[in-house]
Amino acid sequence: MKGAGNETVICPGSYDPVTNGHLDTIARVARIFKHVVVGVVDRPVRKQQTLFNAEERREFLEEATKDMENVTVEVFDTLLVEFARKHGATVMVKGLRAISDFEYEFEMNQLNRKLDPEIESFYLMSSPKYSFLSSSGVKEMAEFGGDAGDLVPKRVADMLKERYRR
Ligand code: PNS
Numbered sequence: 001m002k003g004a005g006n007e008t009v010i011c012p013g014s015y016d017p018v019t020n021g022h023l024d025t026i027a028r029v030a031r032i033f034k035h036v037v038v039g040v041v042d043r044p045v046r047k048q049q050t051l052f053n054a055e056e057r058r059e060f061l062e063e064a065t066k067d068m069e070n071v072t073v074e075v076f077d078t079l080l081v082e083f084a085r086k087h088g089a090t091v092m093v094k095g096l097r098a099i100s101d102f103e104y105e106f107e108m109n110q111l112n113r114k115l116d117p118e119i120e121s122f123y124l125m126s127s128p129k130y131s132f133l134s135s136s137g138v139k140e141m142a143e144f145g146g147d148a149g150d151l152v153p154k155r156v157a158d159m160l161k162e163r164y165r166r
Contacts, residue, residue, distance in 0.1 A: 008034065008087050010080070010087065010092040011029055014048075015038075015135070016051055016135050017056075017135060017138070019152050020130065020133065021097070021126055023153070024095075024130055026038060026068070028124060040073065040074070042077040052163075064153045092112070092122070095124050095125075096124065
């Protein structure tokens with residue numbers, strides 16, 4: 001199976017909401033693979049309710065990646081390996097920021113590997129300027145009235161302001 005099946009790659013996540021760090025990862029992945037499917041999970045992850053529903057999160061990503069021709073965005077609510085199989089992808093890519101991401105990703109990797117050993121997970125080290133940027137940090141900042149305008153796409157920053165104004 002040398003070299004087979006790696007034209008489409010999955011970039012999965014909660015994207016609640018998408019940050020400039022996510023977009024940097026997606027853009028870098030899009031330069032390497034022919035087709036990138038960004039998978040937005042529509043289930044609570046680690047029992048956390050999301051701030052934005054899956055359709056909102058998908059729309060933010062759609063808008064932010066509209067100039068990346070080989071990137072599509074899709075919501076999924078299945079196992080990640082099933083989502084990858086559905087797209088004929090044998091590779092999934094996740095961004096890795098600080099060491100704090102490692103333990104969780106290592107566990108996920110082992111579960112995914114057990115579910116489907118044919119599907120590999122690749123990890124892309126985040127660009128230094130995004131090493132400490134997270135969706136939860138951005139939400140906390142916005143909740144307390146901080147301006148997240150430099151950290152997320154403009155539409156997301158506007159929606160964060162609106163959501164937390166209530
Ligand atoms: O952005 P996140 O929160 O790190 O993304 C987590 C995500 C969506 C990649 C992960 O929760 C996931 O894959 N969920 C789907 C269910 C699944 O397949 N879990 C892993 C094996 S049990």
